[in-house]
Amino acid sequence: DAGVTQSPTHLIKTRGQQVTLRCSPKSGHDTVSWYQQALGQGPQFIFQYYEEEERQRGNFPDRFSGHQFPNYSSELNVNALLLGDSALYLCASSLAKGYTFGSGTRLTVV
Protein backbone atom coordinates (compact mmCIF):
# COMPACT_ATOMS: atom_id res chain seq x y z
CA ASP A 1 0.00 0.00 0.00
CA ALA A 2 1.68 3.19 -1.22
CA GLY A 3 1.84 6.00 1.26
CA VAL A 4 1.92 9.67 0.38
CA THR A 5 3.98 10.41 -2.72
CA GLN A 6 5.45 13.83 -3.41
CA SER A 7 7.24 15.11 -6.49
CA PRO A 8 9.76 16.30 -7.22
CA THR A 9 12.02 15.42 -4.28
CA HIS A 10 14.35 18.35 -4.85
CA LEU A 11 13.99 21.57 -6.81
CA ILE A 12 16.07 24.70 -7.37
CA LYS A 13 14.37 27.88 -8.56
CA THR A 14 15.36 31.50 -9.05
CA ARG A 15 13.79 34.41 -7.20
CA GLY A 16 10.64 35.65 -8.92
CA GLN A 17 9.90 32.32 -10.59
CA GLN A 18 6.85 30.16 -10.00
CA VAL A 19 6.85 26.56 -8.77
CA THR A 20 4.33 23.70 -8.63
CA LEU A 21 4.69 20.83 -6.18
CA ARG A 22 2.61 17.67 -6.41
CA CYS A 23 1.18 15.22 -3.91
CA SER A 24 -0.59 11.89 -4.29
CA PRO A 25 -2.37 10.92 -1.07
CA LYS A 26 -2.39 7.54 0.58
CA SER A 27 -4.95 5.21 -0.95
CA GLY A 28 -8.39 5.89 0.50
CA HIS A 29 -7.50 9.29 1.95
CA ASP A 30 -9.64 12.23 0.82
CA THR A 31 -8.02 15.20 2.56
CA VAL A 32 -4.66 16.78 1.77
CA SER A 33 -2.79 19.30 3.89
CA TRP A 34 0.39 21.18 3.03
CA TYR A 35 3.09 22.30 5.47
CA GLN A 36 6.24 24.38 5.10
CA GLN A 37 9.24 23.35 7.20
CA ALA A 38 12.10 25.84 7.25
CA LEU A 39 15.52 24.55 8.26
CA GLY A 40 15.68 23.84 11.97
CA GLN A 41 12.01 24.67 12.50
CA GLY A 42 8.77 22.79 12.96
CA PRO A 43 6.33 22.46 10.06
CA GLN A 44 3.94 25.39 9.54
CA PHE A 45 0.43 24.77 8.21
CA ILE A 46 -0.21 26.30 4.78
CA PHE A 47 -3.67 25.01 3.85
CA GLN A 48 -5.92 21.97 3.66
CA TYR A 49 -8.03 20.68 0.79
CA TYR A 50 -11.16 18.57 1.10
CA GLU A 51 -13.70 17.82 -1.63
CA GLU A 52 -11.62 19.92 -4.04
CA GLU A 53 -11.96 23.06 -1.95
CA GLU A 54 -9.63 24.90 0.40
CA ARG A 55 -11.11 24.28 3.84
CA GLN A 56 -8.54 25.79 6.19
CA ARG A 57 -5.66 28.18 5.61
CA GLY A 58 -2.69 29.17 7.70
CA ASN A 59 -0.91 32.51 7.82
CA PHE A 60 0.59 32.44 4.33
CA PRO A 61 0.29 35.09 1.60
CA ASP A 62 -1.82 34.71 -1.52
CA ARG A 63 1.33 33.80 -3.45
CA PHE A 64 0.68 30.33 -2.05
CA SER A 65 -2.22 28.61 -3.74
CA GLY A 66 -3.35 25.09 -4.25
CA HIS A 67 -5.68 22.72 -5.95
CA GLN A 68 -7.20 19.32 -5.31
CA PHE A 69 -8.26 17.06 -8.14
CA PRO A 70 -11.17 14.59 -8.26
CA ASN A 71 -8.76 11.71 -7.54
CA TYR A 72 -7.76 13.58 -4.31
CA SER A 73 -4.25 14.40 -5.50
CA SER A 74 -3.13 17.95 -4.91
CA GLU A 75 -0.80 20.67 -6.12
CA LEU A 76 0.84 23.51 -4.24
CA ASN A 77 1.74 26.57 -6.31
CA VAL A 78 4.00 29.37 -5.18
CA ASN A 79 4.32 32.52 -7.29
CA ALA A 80 6.98 35.24 -7.21
CA LEU A 81 9.40 33.11 -5.21
CA LEU A 82 11.42 34.73 -2.45
CA LEU A 83 14.64 33.50 -0.89
CA GLY A 84 12.64 32.92 2.30
CA ASP A 85 10.47 30.36 0.53
CA SER A 86 13.38 27.93 0.62
CA ALA A 87 12.15 25.04 2.78
CA LEU A 88 10.97 21.45 2.89
CA TYR A 89 7.34 21.29 1.76
CA LEU A 90 5.43 18.42 3.31
CA CYS A 91 2.14 16.97 2.16
CA ALA A 92 -0.04 15.04 4.58
CA SER A 93 -3.15 13.07 3.71
CA SER A 94 -5.90 11.89 6.02
CA LEU A 95 -9.31 10.27 6.23
CA ALA A 96 -11.30 11.25 9.32
CA LYS A 97 -8.43 11.43 11.80
CA GLY A 98 -4.76 10.55 11.58
CA TYR A 99 -2.31 12.03 9.13
CA THR A 100 0.21 10.28 6.89
CA PHE A 101 3.09 12.49 5.79
CA GLY A 102 5.11 12.28 2.61
CA SER A 103 8.88 12.66 2.53
CA GLY A 104 8.60 16.20 1.20
CA THR A 105 9.95 18.36 -1.60
CA ARG A 106 13.11 20.30 -0.80
CA LEU A 107 12.78 23.71 -2.53
CA THR A 108 15.82 25.94 -2.79
CA VAL A 109 15.37 29.50 -4.08
CA VAL A 110 18.54 31.21 -5.30
Next chain:
Amino acid sequence: GNSVTQMEGPVTLSEEAFLTINCTYTATGYPSLFWYVQYPGEGLQLLLKATKADDKGSNKGFEATYRKETTSFHLEKGSVQVSDSAVYFCALSDRGLTGGGNKLTFGTGTQLKVEL
Protein backbone atom coordinates in the same frame (compact mmCIF):
# COMPACT_ATOMS: atom_id res chain seq x y z
CA GLY B 1 -3.90 31.14 19.04
CA ASN B 2 -2.51 27.69 19.56
CA SER B 3 1.18 27.20 20.27
CA VAL B 4 3.59 24.45 21.32
CA THR B 5 6.85 24.95 23.19
CA GLN B 6 9.54 22.26 23.28
CA MET B 7 12.87 22.08 25.03
CA GLU B 8 15.73 23.09 22.81
CA GLY B 9 18.23 20.56 21.58
CA PRO B 10 20.33 18.89 20.71
CA VAL B 11 19.93 16.35 23.49
CA THR B 12 22.88 13.95 23.60
CA LEU B 13 22.55 10.71 25.58
CA SER B 14 24.43 7.49 25.96
CA GLU B 15 22.72 4.30 24.88
CA GLU B 16 20.36 2.89 27.56
CA ALA B 17 19.98 6.30 29.25
CA PHE B 18 16.59 7.69 30.27
CA LEU B 19 15.03 10.25 27.95
CA THR B 20 12.71 13.15 28.70
CA ILE B 21 11.77 15.79 26.15
CA ASN B 22 9.57 18.49 27.60
CA CYS B 23 6.56 19.87 25.74
CA THR B 24 3.99 22.42 26.88
CA TYR B 25 1.11 23.85 24.91
CA THR B 26 -1.35 26.71 24.75
CA ALA B 27 -4.75 26.05 23.21
CA THR B 28 -8.40 26.82 23.66
CA GLY B 29 -10.64 23.91 24.50
CA TYR B 30 -9.41 20.35 24.53
CA PRO B 31 -6.84 19.66 21.83
CA SER B 32 -5.44 16.31 20.79
CA LEU B 33 -1.70 15.98 21.39
CA PHE B 34 0.91 14.19 19.32
CA TRP B 35 4.57 13.32 19.12
CA TYR B 36 6.06 12.94 15.65
CA VAL B 37 9.55 11.74 14.75
CA GLN B 38 11.60 12.77 11.73
CA TYR B 39 14.61 10.76 10.61
CA PRO B 40 17.19 12.42 8.34
CA GLY B 41 15.89 12.97 4.82
CA GLU B 42 12.43 11.68 5.64
CA GLY B 43 8.99 13.03 6.38
CA LEU B 44 7.21 12.90 9.72
CA GLN B 45 6.05 9.69 11.35
CA LEU B 46 3.45 9.61 14.08
CA LEU B 47 5.05 8.22 17.24
CA LEU B 48 2.14 8.44 19.68
CA LYS B 49 -0.94 10.47 20.51
CA ALA B 50 -3.44 11.26 23.26
CA THR B 51 -6.87 12.73 22.74
CA LYS B 52 -8.06 13.64 26.24
CA ALA B 53 -6.76 14.56 29.67
CA ASP B 54 -4.90 11.83 31.56
CA ASP B 55 -4.63 9.66 28.44
CA LYS B 56 -1.24 8.02 28.02
CA GLY B 57 0.06 7.47 24.49
CA SER B 58 2.72 4.83 24.00
CA ASN B 59 4.64 3.23 21.17
CA LYS B 60 8.03 1.55 20.73
CA GLY B 61 8.93 2.13 24.38
CA PHE B 62 8.08 5.85 24.23
CA GLU B 63 5.34 7.27 26.47
CA ALA B 64 3.65 10.63 27.03
CA THR B 65 0.77 11.57 29.31
CA TYR B 66 -1.73 14.34 28.53
CA ARG B 67 -1.62 16.63 31.59
CA LYS B 68 -4.33 19.27 31.32
CA GLU B 69 -3.52 20.88 34.69
CA THR B 70 0.04 21.64 33.60
CA THR B 71 -0.72 21.85 29.85
CA SER B 72 2.10 19.42 29.19
CA PHE B 73 2.81 16.31 27.12
CA HIS B 74 6.38 15.30 27.96
CA LEU B 75 7.95 12.46 25.98
CA GLU B 76 9.80 9.74 27.92
CA LYS B 77 11.67 6.53 27.19
CA GLY B 78 13.33 4.35 29.76
CA SER B 79 16.29 3.16 27.69
CA VAL B 80 17.25 4.86 24.42
CA GLN B 81 19.03 3.20 21.52
CA VAL B 82 21.29 4.60 18.83
CA SER B 83 18.45 3.98 16.37
CA ASP B 84 16.30 6.51 18.29
CA SER B 85 18.51 9.36 17.04
CA ALA B 86 16.16 11.70 15.19
CA VAL B 87 14.25 14.97 15.56
CA TYR B 88 11.13 14.80 17.73
CA PHE B 89 8.20 17.19 17.28
CA CYS B 90 5.40 17.81 19.73
CA ALA B 91 2.14 18.92 18.07
CA LEU B 92 -1.48 19.66 18.82
CA SER B 93 -4.68 19.59 16.84
CA ASP B 94 -7.77 21.40 17.99
CA ARG B 95 -11.20 19.93 17.54
CA GLY B 96 -14.01 21.37 15.47
CA LEU B 97 -14.15 20.37 11.84
CA THR B 98 -15.28 16.85 11.17
CA GLY B 99 -13.70 14.70 8.54
CA GLY B 100 -10.12 14.94 7.37
CA GLY B 101 -8.66 16.10 10.64
CA ASN B 102 -7.77 19.58 11.79
CA LYS B 103 -4.53 21.40 11.20
CA LEU B 104 -1.53 20.51 13.31
CA THR B 105 0.45 23.13 15.24
CA PHE B 106 4.04 21.98 15.80
CA GLY B 107 6.81 22.86 18.19
CA THR B 108 10.25 23.68 16.81
CA GLY B 109 11.55 20.16 17.31
CA THR B 110 14.19 18.61 19.56
CA GLN B 111 17.13 16.76 18.05
CA LEU B 112 18.13 13.62 19.93
CA LYS B 113 21.57 12.09 19.48
CA VAL B 114 22.24 8.73 21.12
CA GLU B 115 25.85 7.57 21.34
CA LEU B 116 27.33 4.18 22.13
